[in-house]
């Protein structure tokens with residue numbers, strides 16, 4: 015039996031930041047990672063709040079040194095030629111007003127290597143296959159087929175799409191969002207904007223909000239391109255994923271122009287029904303972080319921000335508990351995390367029902383500095399800022415802005 019203070023399942027951003035923070039607090043941390051790094055995972059566009067979280071964990075320097083593509087903001091473009099450029103510099107004065115577009119195979123390895131250098135023990139190509147909640151013992155199957163038992167004071171499940179503890183403890187819940195799919199590929203040779211927004215993520219809206227296309231540029235000339243739509247819309251085409259990708263990219267006028275001479279550098283990938291949820295985010299001896307909890311939607315690139323925030327928060331509270339202090343996990347962790355998740359949930363809902371797009375494309379809103387700053391601050395990932403009414407009362411703020419700008423009822 016291997017004894018440790020904290021066992022972390024999974025070495026993505028949530029697991030790495032939790033590991034780094036806990037070893038810096040003096041704890042013995044074991045990270046079990048199923049796959050050999052570098053490994054691909056979807057989710058390449060970061061928000062400025064990520065920089066703040068990484069800085070707080072003493073992990074930002076390594077990311078800056080890696081010289082990723084600078085990301086100054088996001089541009090939304092619809093079929094009616096409306097364009098809205100959201101520059102992160104228009105936020106509410108928060109320190110970080112830019113971020114990065116990252117190849118996750120590179121980014122995630124930098125973070126996990128950093129956690130290891132700081133003192134975490136990382137075991138690759140090993141998988142948590144069983145867990146006893148009462149004894150807090152996990153069974154880990156190694157690459158050579160052997161099984162090792164780990165006993166920890168706390169288990170942090172950062173297994174992302176693996177949903178290890180939610181599956182083993184029957185905590186998986188249905189998402190309240192409609193089932194959507196993502197169909198994606200990396201391409202080279204695209205024509206990028208030459209107006210200073212070349213490092214921005216571009217979001218092209220397809221048709222009457224039928225789908226949207228992400229365009230995430232890396233600094234080596236490769237661009238990540240993905241289509242997001244309801245499963246129903248995808249199936250209505252009766253095409254395989256490659257034909258569907260080619261058809262949508264070729265028929266949207268912005269993507270058709272941008273990728274006219276571009277070449278795919280890998281196979282078209284598909285993730286179906288990506289939204290997920292859990293019935294609870296913690297137990298007596300464990301806590302779920304990152305995508306092992308709830309995943310909403312990629313439209314505002316919030317996934318890694320929420321993964322880092324939850325990993326960092328779970329680590330702080332675990333360190334507090336290990337030092338003998340009492341932790342109210344419901345209040346201090348789950349309720350806290352749900353504040354930020356629910357802000358993004360409102361924006362995701364307002365995106366798909368069209369309210370947010372009408373706000374973003376409204377010329378009056380663009381001219382209204384105060385509202386712009388508050389919305390940009392949310393889109394930068396500052397979703398725990400209690401001075402921002404778009405955070406404290408997201409639905410009321412979005413609806414009031416919508417009514418004021420469009421004259422329409424919600």
Ligand SMILES: Cc1cc2nc3c(=O)[nH]c(=O)nc-3n(C[C@H](O)[C@H](O)[C@H](O)COP(=O)(O)OP(=O)(O)OC[C@H]3O[C@@H](n4cnc5c(N)ncnc54)[C@H](O)[C@@H]3O)c2cc1C
Nearest residue numbers: 024026027028048057059142174176196304305312317318
């Ligand atoms: C279509 C799509 C597009 C997205 N785009 C963005 C974006 O632009 N920006 C953004 O911020 N987010 C985006 N996301 C979300 C992003 O992918 C996730 O939020 C993020 O990767 C979560 O990080 P994590 O650390 O929780 O999990 P992960 O990064 O998934 O890491 C989990 C790790 O756990 C390991 N693991 C799994 N099972 C086991 C096991 N049994 N034992 C040990 N290890 C295990 C895995 O191998 C993996 O390395 C997108 C998501 C989707 C679906």
